[in-house]
Amino acid sequence: MKRIRFWGTRGSLPVALTATDVRRRLVAALRGASGRTFDSDLDIERYVDGLPFELAGTYGGHSPCVEIETGGPDYVVCDLGSGVRPFGEAAIARHGAARPQTYHVFLSHVHWDHIMGLPFFTPAYIPGNRVRIYGGHADLEFALRRQMDRPSFPVDFSFLRANIEFMRLEPGVRHDVAGMTVTAKLQRHAGDSYGYRFEANDKTVIYTTDSEHKLGNTVESEGFVEFFRDADVVIFDAMYSLADAISVKADWGHSSNVVAVELCQLAKVRHLCLFHHEPASDDVALSKLLADTRRLEEITRTGDSMHVSAAYDGMEIAL
Amino acid sequence: MDFSTRQYADIVVATPVGRIDHVASAELERALTPLVCDSTAGVAALVLDLASVPYISSVGLRVLMVSAKQMRARGARIAVAALQPVVAEIFTISRFDAVLDVHASVRDALQRLSPAALAAFEAAEGSARA
Numbered sequence: 001m002k003r004i005r006f007w008g009t010r011g012s013l014p015v016a017l018t019a020t021d022v023r024r025r026l027v028a029a030l031r032g033a034s035g036r037t038f039d040s041d042l043d044i045e046r047y048v049d050g051l052p053f054e055l056a057g058t059y060g061g062h063s064p065c066v067e068i069e070t071g072g073p074d075y076v077v078c079d080l081g082s083g084v085r086p087f088g089e090a091a092i093a094r095h096g097a098a099r100p101q102t103y104h105v106f107l108s109h110v111h112w113d114h115i116m117g118l119p120f121f122t123p124a125y126i127p128g129n130r131v132r133i134y135g136g137h138a139d140l141e142f143a144l145r146r147q148m149d150r151p152s153f154p155v156d157f158s159f160l161r162a163n164i165e166f167m168r169l170e171p172g173v174r175h176d177v178a179g180m181t182v183t184a185k186l187q188r189h190a191g192d193s194y195g196y197r198f199e200a201n202d203k204t205v206i207y208t209t210d211s212e213h214k215l216g217n218t219v220e221s222e223g224f225v226e227f228f229r230d231a232d233v234v235i236f237d238a239m240y241s242l243a244d245a246i247s248v249k250a251d252w253g254h255s256s257n258v259v260a261v262e263l264c265q266l267a268k269v270r271h272l273c274l275f276h277h278e279p280a281s282d283d284v285a286l287s288k289l290l291a292d293t294r295r296l297e298e299i300t301r302t303g304d305s306m307h308v309s310a311a312y313d314g315m316e317i318a319l
Numbered sequence: 320m321d322f323s324t325r326q327y328a329d330i331v332v333a334t335p336v337g338r339i340d341h342v343a344s345a346e347l348e349r350a351l352t353p354l355v356c357d358s359t360a361g362v363a364a365l366v367l368d369l370a371s372v373p374y375i376s377s378v379g380l381r382v383l384m385v386s387a388k389q390m391r392a393r394g395a396r397i398a399v400a401a402l403q404p405v406v407a408e409i410f411t412i413s414r415f416d417a418v419l420d421v422h423a424s425v426r427d428a429l430q431r432l433s434p435a436a437l438a439a440f441e442a443a444e445g446s447a448r449a
Binding site: 215216218244246257262293 | 345374376380384405408412413415417418
């Protein structure tokens with residue numbers, strides 16, 4: 001494995017910056033530049049690089065889609081959220097539409113935010129392409145076909161002319177896919193969800209989203225610690241605060257940054273990546289979530305330090 | 320984990336000592352259960368004195384949340400006091416400072432909750448100093 005590339009990082013529902021948001025940022029950036037002179041584009045780039053992320057960037061709005069670049073010829077992605085549309089466009093731009101490709105897709109579950117991108121995934125419409133869809137659910141194909149049925153969508157699933165196959169994975173069993181060893185794990189979520197452990201070339205990546213952790217269930221917690229054990233990167237659903245996750249949003253199927261840090265510290269993870277961002281959180285709130293989580297990791301650290309990041313659309317993690 | 324209680328008028332002050340990690344959380348829950356569930360004891364409020372707690376895990380915070388729900392269900396109150404800096408930060412980061420009453424000291428908590436309990440606390444503190 002060489003790289004992780006995030007195409008969609010938002011949970012539940014895609015979001016977008018509004019014109020008001022962009023205007024507010026422009027005003028703030030220009031205010032900060034008042035009195036300065038820029039002799040070159042490089043000077044401007046340096047100035048922008050020095051701005052806070054919530055001003056110069058954005059966590060983005062596509063629903064979940066994460067690419068794992070294996071170094072091999074096939075593509076691997078986790079989930080078919082709206083982020084799979086730009087992913088598909090990038091793949092076609094790279095190879096051209098006429099050169100068949102193989103896409104391995106690992107679905108955490110079939111809730112709408114994790115499958116809504118398929119009707120807009122152009123490679124699925126191109127004959128010769130191969131799309132292999134893996135998951136733990138028995139109804140993967142049913143769910144993907146149904147979302148394209150009338151009256152919900154005008155283009156039926158049968159218009160997808162790629163060779164599309166569905167592969168059911170048994171949790172706890174190691175499967176060889178695209179040069180990696182992949183193990184699925186059942187997670188607590190309405191209708192169930194599955195996390196994935198990807199291993200190849202001494203690198204390990206965990207994709208665990210839409211997963212609620214019941215505090216006080218020691219057996220369950222230890223199971224996740226083992227699943228995460230010594231991972232290079234854990235992509236973790238940190239949608240809610242801990243207080244919300246165990247009170248007003250208990251049983252909503254998501255977790256918190258606090259539980260993320262605890263489990264990953266116990267598992268000796270090297271990099272925790274916060275993911276599946278709450279759609280109601282703006283960029284300022286998500287930057288604060290990241291700062292809080294880094295601080296929590298620092299004040300509760302008992303061994304080696306763990307890097308903490310917050311995923312954004314377009315972010316890459318080199319492995 | 321050591322655990323002790325003192326009663327001041329209609330308020331019980333509970334004092335856990337040590338890290339409240341996953342293991343100690345179960346001990347804390349067992350210690351708090353009779354205090355938060357007993358509606359006949361006439362306890363109007365429970366104050367957790369966390370001055371001797373250097374760390375609390377998510378499971379420990381859950382115990383506090385469950386205790387708070389049980390106290391509120393019978394019309395009683397719960398508060399935490401005297402948080403060490405790390406625990407105070409954990410409360411802020413987890414947003415528990417928004418769901419539990421947090422006070423700088425036990426005295427501050429009693430002052431807010433019950434004049435009778437504050438008077439009993441100050442009398443006890445005065446006799447201890449004398």
